[in-house]
Amino acid sequence: xxxxxxxxxxxxxxxxxxxxxxxxxxxxxxxxxxxxxxxxxxxxxxxxxxxxxxxxxxxxxxxxxxxxxxxxxxxxxxxxxxxxxxxxxxxxxxxxxxxxxxxxxxxxxxxxx
Amino acid sequence: xxxxxxxxxxxxxxxxxxxxxxxxxxxxxxxxxxxxxxxxxxxxxxxxxxxxxxxxxxxxxxxxxxxxxxxxxxxxxxxxxxxxxxxxxxxxxxxxxxxxxxxxxxxxxxx
Numbered sequence: 001x002x003x004x005x006x007x008x009x010x011x012x013x014x015x016x017x018x019x020x021x022x023x024x025x026x027x028x029x030x031x032x033x034x035x036x037x038x039x040x041x042x043x044x045x046x047x048x049x050x051x052x053x054x055x056x057x058x059x060x061x062x063x064x065x066x067x068x069x070x071x072x073x074x075x076x077x078x079x080x081x082x083x084x085x086x087x088x089x090x091x092x093x094x095x096x097x098x099x100x101x102x103x104x105x106x107x108x109x110x111x112x113x
Numbered sequence: 114x115x116x117x118x119x120x121x122x123x124x125x126x127x128x129x130x131x132x133x134x135x136x137x138x139x140x141x142x143x144x145x146x147x148x149x150x151x152x153x154x155x156x157x158x159x160x161x162x163x164x165x166x167x168x169x170x171x172x173x174x175x176x177x178x179x180x181x182x183x184x185x186x187x188x189x190x191x192x193x194x195x196x197x198x199x200x201x202x203x204x205x206x207x208x209x210x211x212x213x214x215x216x217x218x219x220x221x222x223x224x
Contacts, residue, residue, distance in 0.1 A: 035214075042117075042199060042214040058211070059114075090156065098210035099144045099203035104156035 001026050004105035006091050012111045013081040021076040021108050023091030029103075031094045032074040036060065036087040037107075043090065048098065049074055081112045115140040115204055119215035126190050127223050134185040134218045136200030143203045143210065145176050145183050150197040150217070159185070159198075190222045 007022045025032065033048035045058030049068040063085060065077040074093075078085060089108045094100035116139040126132055136145070144163035150156050160167050160174040162183065167174055171191075176183040183202075187194055197217040203210055 040216060042216045043201075044214070045211060048211075056209070088154065092156075098212050099205070101158050101161045102146060102148075102201075102212065103158065104148075107154050107156075 003027065004091055004093050004103050006089075006105035006108050008108060009106065010109050012113065013078075014113050015082060017081050019078050019081065021078075021089055021091075021110075023074045023076065023105060024072050025074075025091075025093040025103070026072065027093065027103070028071060029093035030071065030096050031098060031100065032068065033058070033092050033098070033102075034064070034066065034074070034076045035090045035092065036085075037090060038087050046076065046089075050097075078110075083112045086110060086112045115142070115202060115213050117200065117202060117213050117215040119198075119200060119218050121218060122216070123219045123221075125221045125223065128190055128192060130190050130222075131186070131188045132190060132220065134187070134198050134220075136183040136185070136202075136215055138181050138183075138200075138202045138213075140181075140202075140204060142178060142181075143205050145178075145200060145202045146212070147174055147183070147185050148199045148201065149194075150199065152196055156199075187220075190220075192222045192224055195220055195222045 004025045030051045034046040035043040047066040049055045091105040118137045147159040173186045201212040
């Protein structure tokens, strides 16, 4: 099993550009989530999904969209990138719930100029 | 929302030393997880521990849910233990579960 994979590993955007961060898991997990990690602030939840077709907002959802058309994939879209979105983004998955053991992807480091 | 405090924020130890990391949380929780983020950024789940004590090799964790804290013990530290340790309590609100991460303890093990 590859576990949780994320692409790209690094990305540089200009203000106003859009892009999609990809996340996939091959463990047949129902629960998937996106976090951002900023220096000194731990991880903050952006969006999450409890199964295909079901998504909900987390703590810091503004400026991001998600969709969940399959169990395996959970892409994160930045609609119009801003410097405040410079961060490291992590995707995570678990069997059913947030409280189940979480498995994290390797992260995407995004810089917005 | 729930407040999560980890202490100490930074810890520097010689190889072979023991350490205790603490996680305090402000509300009742369903469970709690501990993670290690290595120097390359990878987050690894160490423990799923809603209550009681668990051990895995040189690491052990204890959660006292009634007193709203959890402890992570690292014995005989090795340089590979360096990194940031996060606790993440899980709360349930109207059927929705969410993890809230603390700001972490940065551990540096000196050879």
